[in-house]
Amino acid sequence: MARAQVITRATHSESLAEILERVLDKGVVIAGDIKIKLCDIELLSIQIRLLVCSVDKAKELGMT
16 A cells, blocks of 8 residues: 555656746756876866756846
């Protein structure tokens, strides 16, 4: 019986609108670094920072 409840909860999915609302409410930060090297010589370095949030959350964080 407990196993059936676990399977039911695992297959329950949220709508895209609910997920988007949660992401915009909390905010998401995506960060990454890309480096291209050849023979231990760094040819290219790219640092990527992306913040996804609502306008209200951005104002709360001090962004204008």
